[in-house]
Amino acid sequence: MTSYEDYQPALERMAQTGEQGLLTKEKVGFFARTSGTTGVTKRIPVVASSYLPYLRCEAIFVYLGMRVIERSNMRRGWGLNTVETAASRTPGGIREGFISAYAADGAKVLLSNISCMPREAFGYGDEADMKYIKTRYALQNPELVFMLSVFMSTLSDLMRYIQDNHALLIRDIETGTIDPSIALPEKLRRALEQKLKPDPERAEFLRSVFSDSEEKRLASRLWPKLRVIIAIGTGEFAPFTEKMRSYCDEQVQFCFEMYAASEALMASAIAMEDERYLLIPDSCFFEFLPEEGEVERPLLLRDLKEGVRYEVILTTRSGLYRYRIQDVIRVVGFLGRAPLVQFAYRKNQLINITGVKLTAEHLHDAIQRFSQELGTAVTDYSVYPDLTWEPWRLAVYLELEEDPGGAELGAGFDRALALVNEEYGRMLQVGEVSPCQIHVVPSGTYARYRAQKSKDGANVNQVKTARILNSPEQLSLLLCAVVPQEEATI
Numbered sequence: 207m208t209s210y211e212d213y214q215p216a217l218e219r220m221a222q223t224g225e226q227g228l229l230t231k232e233k234v235g236f237f238a239r240t241s242g243t244t245g246v247t248k249r250i251p252v253v254a255s256s257y258l259p260y261l262r263c264e265a266i267f268v269y270l271g272m273r274v275i276e277r278s279n280m281r282r283g284w285g286l287n288t289v290e291t292a293a294s295r296t297p298g299g300i301r302e303g304f305i306s307a308y309a310a311d312g313a314k315v316l317l318s319n320i321s322c323m324p325r326e327a328f329g330y331g332d333e334a335d336m337k338y339i340k341t342r343y344a345l346q347n348p349e350l351v352f353m354l355s356v357f358m359s360t361l362s363d364l365m366r367y368i369q370d371n372h373a374l375l376i377r378d379i380e381t382g383t384i385d386p387s388i389a390l391p392e393k394l395r396r397a398l399e400q401k402l403k404p405d406p407e408r409a410e411f412l413r414s415v416f417s418d419s420e421e422k423r424l425a426s427r428l429w430p431k432l433r434v435i436i437a438i439g440t441g442e443f444a445p446f447t448e449k450m451r452s453y454c455d456e457q458v459q460f461c462f463e464m465y466a467a468s469e470a471l472m473a474s475a476i477a478m479e480d481e482r483y484l485l486i487p488d489s490c491f492f493e494f495l496p497e498e499g500e501v502e503r504p505l506l507l508r509d510l511k512e513g514v515r516y517e518v519i520l521t522t523r524s525g526l527y528r529y530r531i532q533d534v535i536r537v538v539g540f541l542g543r544a545p546l547v548q549f550a551y552r553k554n555q556l557i558n559i560t561g562v563k564l565t566a567e568h569l570h571d572a573i574q575r576f577s578q579e580l581g582t583a584v585t586d587y588s589v590y591p592d593l594t595w596e597p598w599r600l601a602v603y604l605e606l607e608e609d610p611g612g613a614e615l616g617a618g619f620d621r622a623l624a625l626v627n628e629e630y631g632r633m634l635q636v637g638e639v640s641p642c643q644i645h646v647v648p649s650g651t652y653a654r655y656r657a658q659k660s661k662d663g664a665n666v667n668q669v670k671t672a673r674i675l676n677s678p679e680q681l682s683l684l685l686c687a688v689v690p691q692e693e694a695t696i
Contacts (some may be wrong), residue, residue, distance in 0.1 A: 207519065207528050210248050217249050224298030229525025236293075236467040237302035250468040251524040252356070254307055259489035262464075263474040263649075267461045269477050271434040274459050275351055280435050283351030286344040287321040288360050290336065304467045306356045311363075321630045326397040333347050335389045338375075345372075346379050347409060350429040358439035358446035358465075358668065363653045365425065365453055380409035382448055425453035436461045438480045441549045442566055444612040445573075445585055463624035465549055465626075469523050469531055473547055482538055482546040493519035497534060504528075510537050517553060534565075555674045557591050559598060560638055561629060564589075566673045568627045575622035580615075583607035586652035588684060590675040592643070596661050599640035603684060605647050615644040647688050 216228040217237070226233055229251055236252040275283065293303030322343045327334065341364055342349055355361045368375065378385055382404035384395060415427050426432055432454065439447035440462050447460065465473040465483040470490040474485035485507065493504035494516035504519055515536045520529045532553045539546040551565035558564075569589060577584045586605040591598060597628065602619055620642055624631025633639040651672055675681045 207530050208526070208528055213251075213526065215253065220251070220298060221249060221296040221300060221302070222298050224296075225301060229607040230523070232523065234300065234307050234524065235292050235333075237296065237300055237435045238305040238308060239302055239470045240499070248468070249302065249524075250305070252305070253524045254468065254491075255522045257308070259486055263471055264485075266476075267436050267463055270461050270475070271352055271436055274434050274478060278535065280351060280431060280433070283349045283431055284322040284347050285320050285352040285354055285366075286340060286350060287323060288340055288353075288355040305466070322350060324398060324401065328392050333391050334394055334594065337364060338347045338371075339385075339390075340364060341371070342375050342378060342384075345375055345412060345428065346405060348429065349431060350412075351431050352436065353432070355437040358435075358443045358450055359656065359671065360439040361435065361437055362446040362449045363656065365450070366650065366653055368428075369421070369424070371411070373511060374411050376412045376416075379412065380404060380406050397443050423455050424451055425450070426455040426458060432458055434461065434478075436463055438463050438465075442570060442671070444570065445583070445587075447480075448583060449585055465535075466546070467531060467533065469524075469526060469529060470520055472518065472520075476541065482548060484541055485547055487536065487544065490523065491521040491552050492669060493521075493528065495519065495613055505571040507545060508543070512539055514538050515550050522530055555672075555676070557589070557600075557674060559591060559593075560633065562627070562633050562639060564623075564630065564674075568623065568630075569673055572619065572623040575625060576619050576691075579618050579622065580606075580610055582610060585649075586671055587675055588671065588675050595640055597638055597640050600642040601645065602642050603645045603647055605652050612644070615646070616642050619644060651684075651687050655684055656685060658683060 213229065215246075219225060220228055220234060220465070221237060230253060232253040232255060234251040235251055238250040238252050240248045240250065289306050293307050295473070296302055323340055324343065327336075327339050344364075345368065353361055374385055374387075382402040384399060384402070386389065390398075412428070415424070433456060434518045435450060435454070437443075437460075439460060451458075451460075459478045460479060461478050462475050462483075464471060464475060471486065472489060472492075473485045476482065476484050482555050492507055494506070494510060495501065495504055497515040497517060505516070510516065513536075515534050518531055518533045518535055520531055521527050524527065534550045534553060535547040536550045538548050551567045556563060556565045569587070572585050573587055583606070584604055585607055588603045590601040592601045602616075604615070620634060622681060623642075624634060632637065634641065656671065672680050672684075677682065
């Protein structure tokens with residue numbers, strides 16, 4: 207088995223000199239940079255043939271979305287595409303960026319022809335205020351029928367941006383201008399402004415929508431023809447999916463796209479509103495290690511059993527051999543003989559202290575139970591194992607939909623977590639774990655956290671919330687997001 211450290215010297219050599227033939231015969235034409243949610247950012251090699259599974263997967267979810275739109279008797283419409291194509295080059299001349307940018311670049315002709323965002327804005331990345339551009343052109347377009355993103359959290363953040371900045375956005379739509387406060391390269395600003403026209407009628411409609419402060423069904427009220435949302439929204443992204451559902455009426459259907467990482471596309475969605483993914487046997491070579499019990503050798507696709515969790519081992523077209531990606535999946539069924547799976551957790555995103563093993567899956571299940579007991583949605587959350595306390599305890603950071611009104615939060619969360627992890631409940635009962643400490647953070651904290659991660663170099667489309675904060679640095683970054691940046695003293 208191998209890990210990233212086994213390849214790092216060769217990858218850095220390639221990045222600095224452009225030398226080929228170190229890992230694979232096929233030319234490495236791209237480095238996919240990981241988002242760094244669980245550690246340092248990595249460079250993952252990508253070859254051209256590894257794009258074919260992405261192309262097929264994109265064809266699947268485009269087909270699924272088109273069927274929904276056709277059943278609504280709509281013949282035309284536009285989409286809000288948040289996937290960016292921006293990339294840079296290493297000193298050795300190899301393009302690098304995020305895997306979503308690589309996949310989107312191959313489909314940019316299609317995306318630029320169906321996106322409400324003008325093609326002049328494609329490829330700018332951090333040079334431009336892309337949140338403004340995406341939301342401004344989306345709000346201006348009454349014919350919006352779908353939204354497309356990598357992660358559901360990106361769409362949720364854009365809806366919050368619209369709510370916080372609707373007055374400025376509507377004013378610019380009404381006057382056909384771009385506010386001087388919006389950061390844009392001068393070349394892009396001129397190109398966009400040349401094509402903008404005042405639209406007082408649309409502005410009046412938008413003001414009428416926002417005159418009602420009710421958030422529910424906001425997206426469907428802004429875009430009555432909206433029918434499809436495509437983004438990864440299962441597992442740890444489930445809170446963002448529920449938030450997006452609250453913005454939509456019952457006519458909007460969700461497609462959860464794919465299960466993928468920078469290293470490989472591993473599985474594809476098979477139907478609208480289906481949280482299962484179909485493993486793709488020719489995207490890479492799969493091996494599996496069961497999370498419980500021992501095996502003489504890694505298992506193959508044919509060996510998998512329903513209801514069992516497995517660590518995924520990949521051999522990719524790009525030269526990674528028996529690579530431990532640290533992902534754990536759960537087999538939830540079969541389509542023919544092909545396994546249907548759901549992402550469970552990352553092995554490097556777990557808490558394992560004094561016999562208590564907590565995964566992101568445990569936390570997700572506990573949050574769902576806790577939210578139901580509390581009577582309000584948990585829109586985002588993280589936990590940090592506080593080892594400075596005797597005995598240790600969980601510090602739990604929650605962003606809530608509504609004020610809990612003095613409810614006993616700590617005891618409620620401990621009860622929920624004990625139900626999904628019996629060992630935690632036992633340790634809590636005998637005093638080997640202290641009751642958790644709950645911190646309710648202000649609305650918008652996690653959006654600021656993700657924005658700061660983006661400023662630090664992570665692509666806004668690939669920034670994920672760290673559910674388990676496994677370092678003081680991650681905790682510090684979250685705490686800095688608790689207070690708006692201009693007021694922060696941390």
